[in-house]
Amino acid sequence: MIVVGVDGSVQARAAMAWAANDAFRMHQPLKLVYAVDRQPYQIARFPDADRPDRLRRTGQKALNEAVALVHERQPSVEVTTALEEGPPARILREQGRTAVEVVIGSRGLGAVTGALLGSVGDHVAGQAEAPVVVVHGGQRPAHGQIVVGVDDSPGCAPALAYAFQQAALRSSTLRAVHAWRRPVQAFGTELPHEAGEDRVAREDMVTACLQPFKRHYPDVLVVEDVRFADAVEALTRASQEAELLVVGSHGRGSVSSALLGSVSRGVRHHTPCPVAVVR
Incomplete structure (x- = not known):
């Protein structure tokens, strides 16, 4: 129901x-x-x-x-x-x-x-x-894409399950967005290879999170989108051409960009497309 x-x-x-x-x-x-x-x-x-x-x-x-x-x-x-x-x-x-x-x-x-x-x-x-x-009120064109926020928290799995289901029902592409801000270094600056290793680790994390759902929904085309950006800004930008944005209601994984309540609240107030919040 x-x-x-x-x-x-x-x-x-x-x-x-x-x-x-x-x-x-x-x-x-x-x-x-x-x-x-x-x-x-x-x-x-x-x-x-x-x-x-x-x-x-x-x-x-x-x-x-x-x-x-x-x-x-x-x-x-x-x-x-x-x-x-x-x-x-x-x-x-x-x-x-x-x-x-x-x-x-x-x-x-x-x-x-x-x-x-x-x-x-x-x-x-x-x-x-x-x-x-x-x-939100008003008509929007059908873009054929659903956006979902991804982090490494346990709360992300229900959001991914809902997003994959919606993408399958609509025959839409699923864009999985992970965004993060690196912490300010206390001493010196971050070396280029450290930044590259951080990005690779995050890309691997996103791939691992998506893999079980890809097996369950083999017909859903998935785009993995890893960005160095503010989470609300990245999700809002990605959803400009989306039929639906899916976020978890909170996240407390080790990755600093976990989708906290403030993120889900921020995208609800700034995103033009419908927003699904999944606990």
Whole structure:
């Protein structure tokens, strides 16, 4: 099952369209979730006693419109809905416990709840058990390439598994990007042969990380891209012509460019294509 957040915004509609296409490719049912967050209305300046019912009616209307959008885009995809009470971030995390992925808009400014704000995306992507795909609004051309960040941390393997699966489903090229900054030398300067050895070691590490997945997905064309650069900058540049960027939610391997939470958060806010964050 794929869970997608709904709030009536343009960004949420973009997320629904992306999720509907992915549900079709993955042969998964789609669950549309609207979170009724009453907290903003439990203050004195909103005295309307009918407001709670109005909130639910607004949510149900958004869900009905979302179902129609999915049926228009992918008629064969099975769709269910959920109108849940509570903060959007918590509701989406709970709904995502049994999901293969959670899809949300990058920023939602719905007329009532403003549900899928950037902070909600941060909380969901950082804590959800399933992969979380953050989709920006607007149409993008199909470039036929998926980008994945690679490091030597144990947390990188789930991100690679998801990226290879997506590349296989889309018949896309997979660009595996590893970026690092060498530490400042305490005394003297780094010798050329030391820099060359460092690069070779990193290239070997990337090849070793990819090898099990290459065997499992022999038809996926993989480009190994090792760069001396800032991780956020390298991934953002590589994703300019990508359909999807995949990163781990954190990494604590021995390589200094491991994909920490700050990296996944940085690319979500600077990358034009959808970003999948995989724990």
